[in-house]
Amino acid sequence: MRDLIFMDCEPDVLKEDIRAGKKAVFERLVKQCETYFSVELPKSHPPSSTTFMGIAMANLALAYILTDEKRYLYEARRWIMTAVNYPHWGNAHLVDVDLSAAWILFGMGISYDWLKESFTQDERKAVKEKILLQGGRMFAFKVETEGSGWSTNYWQNHNWINMTGLSAAAYALVKEGEDVQQWIDSARANFDFVFSVMPEDGSDYEGVVYWRYGAMWLYVYAHLLKEREGIDYFETSGFLRNSFEYRLYQAAPNLEEQIGFGDAHDRRSGHSTAIYYKTAAEYKNGYAQKLGNLVRDEFLEREAELSKVKPGILPECFFEVLFYDPMVEEKEFDDLPLEKFFDDLGLYVKRTSWERDAAHFSFKCSNPGGRKQWSWLWKLKEEKNYNCFGLSHQHPDNNSFLFNYGGHFFAIDDGYNRTVKASDHNVILVDGVGYEGEGQNNIWKNYTPEMKGEIISCELNDDYSYLAGETAAVYKKELKMNKCRRHLFSKSGSSIFFMIDELVSELPHTYTWQMYSDVYPDVYGDCYRYSIGNAEMDLFVVSEREVVMDLNENTVRAVMTTQEPDKFTENHMKGIRISNKELVEKQSFISALVPRSAEADHQEIEKVQCDGAYGLSTGHDERVDYLLYSPSGYLVFMDTPVKAKLAHIEVENNKISKILELVND
Known part of the structure; x- marks a missing residue:
């Protein structure tokens, strides 16, 4: 055991390092200390x-x-x-x-x-x-x-x-x-x-902001224990090994901002050089080394200035000096897959490239706290009568999605919120409301084990990605929801994302498809066009029934800590809501997110109908793709019978070239 706690090398060794490979992180320490x-x-x-x-x-x-x-x-x-x-x-x-x-x-x-x-x-x-x-x-x-x-x-x-x-x-x-x-x-x-x-996939239900604030201390404690006792959690913990990937895939394409599931005070409180450098050092992870250096050299000052989470990133220089290993070589992110599924949290991420103007789509549907936590919470309740349901930083965001393109946020979350509600997220509302217990900080404290969202299907392959999330069990009991299922489909190499919502209740309702953005769209029939800077996104939402649309502004304001009641976050979200005009027990929506640069041509997307189904088509005369939904599970397209509730059909030169039967139940 070394003499000084937490220092895993002799001070004389570290004194030599700060004149060589650790010179940059040492200068950070000196600069920070001068401010004190x-x-x-x-x-x-x-x-x-x-x-x-x-x-x-x-x-x-x-x-x-x-x-x-x-x-x-x-x-x-x-x-x-x-x-x-x-x-x-x-x-x-x-x-x-x-x-x-x-x-x-x-x-x-x-x-x-x-x-x-x-x-x-x-x-x-x-x-x-x-x-x-x-x-x-x-x-x-x-x-x-x-x-x-x-x-x-x-x-x-x-x-x-x-x-x-x-x-x-x-x-x-x-x-x-x-x-x-x-x-x-x-x-x-x-x-x-x-x-x-902790989940082996490294995901954190509290979201990126609390990952950087809280999960950092799992690495700090693991370092302390390894240095004091020789016990190595870095070797045995899947969470510590894999959590950097969770953080990386929840980075916006510009890598500077984060994707805001869960409580997020702002978009720039997500980086932890402490975790990046410790991950790099322990696992020889060149990707973590690259992001750590990128933050230190390029993002540091803006993060410190704009982040609302204190003490903030600048004081982490203490950990940088001790954790940084200059011998770990950076690796380019281009080597990594463009999509990732974190099974425990039900979190799916796809980006179109590792360029900073790429499209980035993130979709989530999970047990409260994630599958492993939800199971253990009930074991602890039954075996020890422990009440550990401290899920106050998770939001009612099952089947919600977030979308970033060209460095801009087109589909957003509510940020930091102490009275969380489904109506503040990109999810389906039923008669204008959502979850049991919503409107408070921790809505899951009185839930029962079956009250959860869950990804019920996930297929990722070289041709396409398909997922389905089911979340009827968390909606208010009096709504008597039997199905609230959102299907997600995207083709490999494509930046278009399709969603199909199936809604079934024992009672007639108004079902509302909603999405929040930083801006309002211009309306062109079934197309809602969003423009931010040099980036655009067309949103298409269609239904088999007559619908009505309205735009609304939703302001979410919350005090960040009871210790400082005068400090708060405020998020002004621009919402679109599309609802069935007449009350019905069953309803469906098909939607598509279609990004493009402002100077590019618009994609040809149209609503289509065939015998037993409706949907959207994309493409041109020589090559057209159809995404079709059939409530009965049977449709006829171009005289060809298809036994599927959800099908993707490719047509070349007016002939069917491929049929994908995505859902058959």
């Missing part, structure tokens, strides 16, 4: 989050270890002693026992371990006693609340951050002979379970 000297630290705890204080201590401590410059030591002591003098850590909500306290425990624990020999006896005593006090408060709360709250919300960022902070503080104090081994053991047991129940 001018910060006026309040004598009383500020009426806001103090997460920034913990990471500042760690950055300054590392700068001193690497440079021996006393000014970094003195500045670290200023930050540390300011926090020591606060009687409590945190503001307004879960004071002393949540994120603000955890970040400071982490930073102060590491800083104490690294700098204690440079403290006066009084300072050393005060810091140690404060860590013991705050860590004791955190640990006592964890034990007292076991079975509810963050202590056993094993899939949530609060659990990961709080337990990592407690663990780092404990490793610092146990070397001093303090009786804190139970803190270490508790964290070990917690993370043993966490890593065993």
Whole structure:
């Protein structure tokens, strides 16, 4: 075991590295530390989050270890002693026992371990006693609340951050002979379970923003445990190994912004150089190395300026210096597949290329929290009577889709929201409403096991992609929905995405197809044309019945944290809604998203009907593709009988060349 906690090489080795391969990340650390000297630290705890204080201590401590410059030591002591003098850590909500306290425990624990020999006896005593006090408060709360709250919300960022902070503080104090081994053991047991129940595909139901804020601490704890105990979660955890792919495929084509499923404060709070560099180092992952360098060299300042998530990306320089391995060679993303399916979360992604102006389509339908979590939540409820249903950052977005093209967002999500509703997403509404329990922060807390969305079919091959998501079980019970199924179809190499919605209830309803965008469309019959900059998207929505259309603006506003009630996010979404005119029990819609550059010709797309079916056609006289939906499961096209509910038919020179029977039930 090395002398300094969290540092997995000797300081002298690191001092050599920062003059060579780690020079760029070290300069980041120096630049960040220079900003701390001018910060006026309040004598009383500020009426806001103090997460920034913990990471500042760690950055300054590392700068001193690497440079021996006393000014970094003195500045670290200023930050540390300011926090020591606060009687409590945190503001307004879960004071002393949540994120603000955890970040400071982490930073102060590491800083104490690294700098204690440079403290006066009084300072050393005060810091140690404060860590013991705050860590004791955190640990006592964890034990007292076991079975509810963050202590056993094993899939949530609060659990990961709080337990990592407690663990780092404990490793610092146990070397001093303090009786804190139970803190270490508790964290070990917690993370043993966490890593065993995280999805192997690396997906995160909380979404990209909370992935960068919370999942980072799974990597941090794994690093800490490997360095202290020699236990290697990087070797055994599928989540740690694969989670970078989840993040990469949820990057917008420009790679700078993210796709916003789940709570997303903005479009630029998604990058974590800490995770990228740790992934690159542990797995020799050149793709992660490339994205980490791209963020550091190109995106860093804009992310820091525009992100609403604090402390933000700049203070992560502490982790960059320790995690970055300059020997890992970058790999080009062009080597990677253009589509990816994350089975646990029911998340499908397709992009037309790895160019920054590509089309990017993302579609999601899942069990609450993902398949593995949903199963374990009920096991914990039945076996231990634990209530771990802390799903407050997930949205009612089953069968929702998001679309980006040419660097612009054409189909968007609601962002950050504390009163989540289906009506804020690109999903089907029934009589204007959606899910059971919607309109609050965590709508799944009173669900039953069968109340879930699910991908019921997924076929990805060299010719086409087809998926179907079913989500009737989560709609309000009084609607008596039997089927709410969205089919997705796209041909390989094509940027056109088709969706077919099948809706069946025991009662007659108004069914509404809706989509939100950054802009309103121009209307040309069944075609709704969206234009943003040099990019356009035509939206086609057709039905077998007469429909009505309206445009609406939906403003979603939410306070981001109870610690700072005056700070909020606000998203102005431009919506289109298309509904059946007469109440019916069964309804269907066929829709298509057709992107193009402003100077390109418009695709020829038309509504078509044949015996027993209707749909859309694309193409020209020599080659026409038809996507047809038959409610009865039987249709006749060009005198050819087809036994299928959903069929894709290719016609060349007025002759059928290929029939795909996509759905036969």
